[in-house]
Amino acid sequence: MDLSIDDKVQALREEMRDFFAKNLPPEFARKTLIGEKLTKDEHKQWHAILREKGWHVPLWPKEHGGPGWGPMERLIWEEESGMAGAPRLNHVSQDLLGPVLIEFGTPEQKAELLPRILSSEDWWCQGFSEPQAGSDLANLQMRAVRDGDDYIVTGTKLWTSYAHVSNKIFCLVRTSTDGPKQAGISFLLIDMEQPGVTVSPIYSLGGMLSVNEVQITDVRVPVTNLVGREGGAWDITKFLLGNERLMGAWIGVNMSLARQVRERLGRVGADGRKRSENSVLAQRVAEVETDLLALRYTTYRVLADELSGKAPGPEVSVIKVRGGEIMQALSELLMELAEIEGMVHPLSMPHDGVPVVPDELEHMAQQFFDKRKLTIYGGSSEIQRNIIARRLLNV
Ligand SMILES: Cc1cc2nc3c(=O)[nH]c(=O)nc-3n(C[C@H](O)[C@H](O)[C@H](O)COP(=O)(O)OP(=O)(O)OC[C@H]3O[C@@H](n4cnc5c(N)ncnc54)[C@H](O)[C@@H]3O)c2cc1C
Incomplete structure (x- = not known):
């Protein structure tokens, strides 16, 4: 195991420090360091600053608009941005869904959706947990029933972070009740700006609003919004949760x-x-x-x-x-x-x-x-x- 940090990575660390010192608005750093929430507009401003530098999607490879950093550079980023008080940007879209689309998405999904994350046009939230499915995630009940070229989706997602500021949600849905529970789960991309999607806020112990309940009732979702194969969400979920836990x-x-x-x-x-x-x-x-x-x-x-x-x-x-x-x-x-x-x-x-x-x-x-x-x-x-x-x- 080699834990040494080479000169190139060390130079990148210095570059990041210098960049934050010169470009991170002090008000954003102040808010982040004391735990005050930034507004969506402030997030977008910070996104634009990072975008100019090419550091707005630090986990992504070069061909999709990221800096193409390896694991060590990404860790240095994590350390330096955290120390500087840089806000974590739209992280569900960039750090969770982005890598999933890059790994498992169709060429059409990548072409359509990755640029919209890059431009901060789309804000995604993660619809995994449900009232009866948290630790036992495979117990999830949100149904997606095939009807022609669409699925009709109905169910409730719970504890959905940032749903109140998102326009899209990626959901684990049940497409089959046959066989092992995991085998009947699919990964579906759903537009939240349509009738049948209701977001209700839940205030945390700290009195802050960051989680929600998302009710989805008879919402039509094109089959082309399926990521991976039908019933193949479990491997995608493990991939995504692995990234989330590392962070x-x-x-x-x-x-x-x-x-x-x-x-x-x-x-x-x-x-x-x-x-x-x-x-x-x-x-x-x-x-x-x-x-x-x-x-x-x-x-x-x-x-x-x-x-x-x-x-x-x-x-x-x-x-x-x-x-x-x-x-x-x-x-x-x-x-x-x-x-x-x-x-x-x-x-x-x-x-x-x-x-x-x-x-x-x-x-x-x-x-x-x-x-x-x-x-x-x-x-x-x-x-x-x-x-x-x-x-x-x-x-
Ligand atoms: C602030 C916050 C943000 C969240 N954001 C999201 C989000 O964006 N999207 C999303 O999908 N979900 C989100 N969640 C949901 C989160 O993933 C679940 O709360 C978590 O998985 C636990 O599930 P649960 O709340 O249903 O608790 P339960 O699964 O009911 O567990 C209750 C307690 O029992 C324990 N327990 C359960 N099973 C076992 C076992 N087998 N062995 C030992 N102990 C066990 C648990 O550790 C826990 O202490 C969020 C939760 C919080 C608090």
Whole structure:
């Protein structure tokens, strides 16, 4: 295993740092670093800036408009963009669906849909989970019944991130009830801007709107919107979830949170003493920093395997579990280090427009609550631990 970073990659890291310093609007970085949501317009502005540089779809190969980076360059991007506070762009479209279309899409689907993602015209959301199908995804019930050149689709998707700002949804649908449950599932692309599609918001523990329920009733979807073969969605799903879990390391974002934690540890607390003099707190900070370093090297190891031609395997579950847990630990430490002011929740404290606490503290409690989701979505930590036990530890 070769973990060295060559001069070319190091030079790219410097180029990214320089680019962010000169081009990332400070307001976007500020919002991202404290966990405030950017508007869709702001996302589009950032997309346009990245597009000019050719870095708007960092995971894509050159022939489809991406920079053609290898795994190491992509990791450096993840680290540097997270550290700089660069917003993650339209990630369901670019990082989840884009690679699926490139790998499994028909030439027509690629020609029509990839440019619309590149131009930020289409915003996709992911319709996998349902009321009775989360961890047990193969239990999904959304039906797609063939009728001539169309499918007629009916069912409910739940916890659909960004559905309220998306115009398209890719869904796992049941096209057959014969045989094993997985074999009757197909991957279908659905336009949301048509009658029969209803999006209802669900507010998270942190009081934010990012997930929704999507109700689809008797919606006609052309058969040409099928990705892969009918009944062939399970392999596509594994491919997509593998990518999603690899991204669950959140290395750059975790590094930026760790930097904020370290900085706050150096400040003087309400008792007039430097917080770092609290040895229990200082030890907890050191522990999570060590965990983060270990995660970083584990991610490098998985990427080194990828460089030698091996597809990411069950190790991505380790990355997903630890990435989420480390971010939760960091958000907890940040809230504790902010002392009493860190407890203020922007939604529970009406203040008639007058700030109760400094701006960067307003979102701390909200972020603490919001980060609970990290060990649920993309496959909960319990499910990841089952995978680790079965496929990595052979127990
Ligand atoms: C913020 C957020 C965003 C999301 N975004 C999306 C999205 O965009 N698209 C989408 O399709 N889905 C999305 N999801 C759904 C997410 O993938 C599911 O919530 C997740 O897979 C868990 O499913 P569930 O909620 O139905 O819980 P359940 O599957 O009902 O599980 C409940 C609990 O039981 C545990 N459990 C279940 N089975 C086992 C088992 N075999 N062994 C041990 N423990 C088990 C789980 O770990 C969990 O703690 C999102 C979820 C959240 C919280």
